[in-house]
Amino acid sequence: MIKSTLERGTVYDLRSALALLARYPDELISTDVEADPNAEISGVYRYVGAGGTVKRPTRTGPAMMFNKVKGYDDVRVLIGLLASRQRVGRLLGADPEKLGFLLKDSVNNPIPPVVIANDKAPCQEVVYRAGEPGFDVRKLLPAPTNTEEDAGPYFTMGMCYASDPETGESDVTIHRLCIQGPDEISMYFVPGRHLDTFRQKAEAAGKALPISISIGVDPAIEIGACFEPPTTPQGYDELAVAGSLRNQAVELVKCLSVDARAIANAEIVIEGELVPDYRVREDQNTNTGKAMPEFPGYTGEAKAAVPVIKVKAITHRKNPILQTVIGPSEEHVNMAGIPTEASILEMVERAxxxxxxxxxxxxxxxxxxxxxxxxxxxxxxxxxxxxxxxxxxxxxxxxxxxxxxxxxxxxxxxxxxxxxxxxxxxxxxxxxxxxxxxxxxxxxxxxxxxxxxxxxxxxxxxxxxxxxxxxxxxxxxxxxxxxxxxxxxxxxxxxxx
Incomplete structure (x- = not known):
């Protein structure tokens, strides 16, 4: 069995992960030059370290922090945290070539998440509620557009967490989230995703599905969230994989505005509900016919009718970091690919x-x-x-x-x-x-x-x-x-x- 070599508590949130990377040369760089979240951040990182299936020229390089974002005073943007297999190995405490084995063993030895008190949760240091004067997702958070033809600003590294309305079983996954208005975010589901099953059950009962979107979390959570069936069947909470990777349970906290839970040490949390029987055209604000760059290296088509999250609140840490990813990049390769390796290793080893x-x-x-x-x-x-x-x-x-x-x-x-x-x-x-x-x-x-x-x-x-x-x-x-x-x-x- 392969275990992480990191000492317990070394990496437990995004900021401790960045502190670890700062000990190595060329793993993390930053800039104080103001950057426009509209296509410029991704345009820069495409050259610096995107790698993967991004249009050439590109390369595998360091993660990059943008300390000054146009239009936003106190929010930084981080991109490329997991865009290097070597860096993922350092963050998880394993040789890069053995990461699939580490993930496989973590699935087989889960540590379930725990709930902590609201006053202990860093993610709720600052609170904005829908309905308050000036509440607007677009003005509070610098969600980037990856290209100038995107359907709009997207949250690309949101850990979407919800529970089955019938069984109470929970699931965490990453989805394409496009800001559609001051308090609306569209959510694209690839067929077969567990959260979509939860949404359909709630919709069939005429009810909204409470959901949280946690942005800027422990890298173990981001990797673990990318497992799929049959390795993690419905009812298996992938946050338990992250707990096993760290030998430390993931801490959750009750949301303030909806009946859901969020990742307590996240930099940013969006609380909301998936509204039943309500769809929007994904590119209704741009009419480009395109969504955003996806992992195969092409821009996905905008969907004609996608479900909508009605945002009820935004909470975040002081001076938060909004984490993002270029769709077709080495970062997607590592998030999706290492769990894929673990799933294949597990099934073939059994046979x-x-x-x-x-x-x-x-x-x-x-x-x-x-x-x-x-x-x-x-x-x-x-x-x-x-x-x-x-x-x-x-x-x-x-x-x-x-x-x-x-x-x-x-x-x-x-x-x-x-x-x-x-x-x-x-x-x-x-x-x-x-x-x-x-x-x-x-x-x-x-x-x-x-x-x-x-x-x-x-x-x-x-x-x-x-x-x-x-x-x-x-x-x-x-x-x-x-x-x-x-x-x-x-x-x-x-x-x-």
């Missing part, structure tokens, strides 16, 4: 222990579409089991589109090495497995009848396995050149491979 050595949810797929799986064949009887492992991966994470299988001598985190395996250990006609007509993810623009007439609906895909492993009988013919093992530090003091 064939010891065979799957590691998994990487690759950046090019936004952490969702492509998994590189390192599989070890120990005997002739293992031949074919690598493809079985790939099938299990599709079952573990339904939005997965492609799997590349490689042997144990291939570095799955080095794309050049993976492509080397494809060039020397793969023949398209015998090494490819097609699984057509399977539901995947609606944000992939190639998954539409317009692209592939054989598809019946948007979001259906042909899942594919690229088997780049050597047939077991031919192992001896595919040995890589063996170099002498030497102590490089004798020649280059301080050298680390």
């Amino acid at each position: 064939m222990p010891g065979r799957l050595l590691n998994v990487y949810a690759h950046s090019s797929g936004g952490g969702k579409y492509l998994a590189v799986m390192q599989f070890k064949k120990a005997a002739l009887s293992d031949e074919g089991r690598q493809r079985q492992a790939a099938l299990l991966a599709f079952a573990a994470f339904g939005e997965l589109k492609h799997v590349i299988l490689v042997d144990e001598d291939v570095d799955i985190f080095d794309t050049n090495d993976v492509l080397w395996a494809m060039q020397t250990r793969y023949q398209g006609d015998v090494s490819t497995v097609f699984i057509p007509g399977v539901r995947c993810h609606p944000l992939d623009p190639s998954q539409s009848p317009a692209f592939n007439p054989l598809l019946q609906d948007t979001g259906i895909s042909c899942k594919t396995i690229f088997d780049c492993t050597v047939p077991f009988k031919l192992k001896d013919q595919f040995q890589r050149s063996q170099f002498k093992e030497v102590d490089v530090s004798r020649f280059i003091p301080g050298f680390k491979s």
Whole structure:
């Protein structure tokens, strides 16, 4: 079992996470130059450290704090906190290559959240209530627009937390939240999300669904919130994963204006209700036809009718930090991809222990579409089991589109090495497995009848396995050149491979 090496209490909120990063060079930078939240913040960070599927040129770089935001006196904006796998490893106290294993073990050893008194909650130091003079979400919080053609300002790192109106079971997830007016925020649901199930139950009963949106929290919460079924089925509160990662229960607090709970140490909390039978056009304020940049690297279309949160209150810490993310970036890769890795590791290990050595949810797929799986064949009887492992991966994470299988001598985190395996250990006609007509993810623009007439609906895909492993009988013919093992530090003091 892999455990975090961080001492208990080292990282327990966003500010302690930033304090930890400040101990390392080139992990966190800041600027006092005033920045416009309308497209400028994202425009800057696109070059500094977005990485992922962002339009080139970009790179993986430090997180960045904007200390002065145009139109806002006391709110800072942080972007890119999780946009580096190395940085995520430091924040969670694990080797970057072992993060999937850490998340897997945390799912299996949950620590449920606890509720603390309101006067102990940092997130309620400052309170604004709807109906008070001047209450306007747009004026209180500098939600960025990532591009000039976005449907509007978006909250992209809000931990949305609500409870099933019938069972009381709770769930936390991250959704696309567009500010539509002084006290209205639209909420886009990809089909199948648990919070949408809660909303539908409440709507069927003619009731609003109370909800909180916590922004600027412990990175363990942001990572843990991205698990999906079947790893965390309905009724499993993903905040318990964060508790396990930290060996310290996540603290919640009762909201002040609605019957919901929020993350107590959040920088900002938006309290509200999902209104029954009320929809708005996502781009009603801009008429661009576009929503915002999404993780595959394309701008999502504005939806014609999305549910609406009626905001009842905003609370925050003194001098709060609004955390945001560029949709198509390495930050999304890490938030979505590491839980994906954990889910695949867990399912395959149960079926064939010891065979799957590691998994990487690759950046090019936004952490969702492509998994590189390192599989070890120990005997002739293992031949074919690598493809079985790939099938299990599709079952573990339904939005997965492609799997590349490689042997144990291939570095799955080095794309050049993976492509080397494809060039020397793969023949398209015998090494490819097609699984057509399977539901995947609606944000992939190639998954539409317009692209592939054989598809019946948007979001259906042909899942594919690229088997780049050597047939077991031919192992001896595919040995890589063996170099002498030497102590490089004798020649280059301080050298680390």
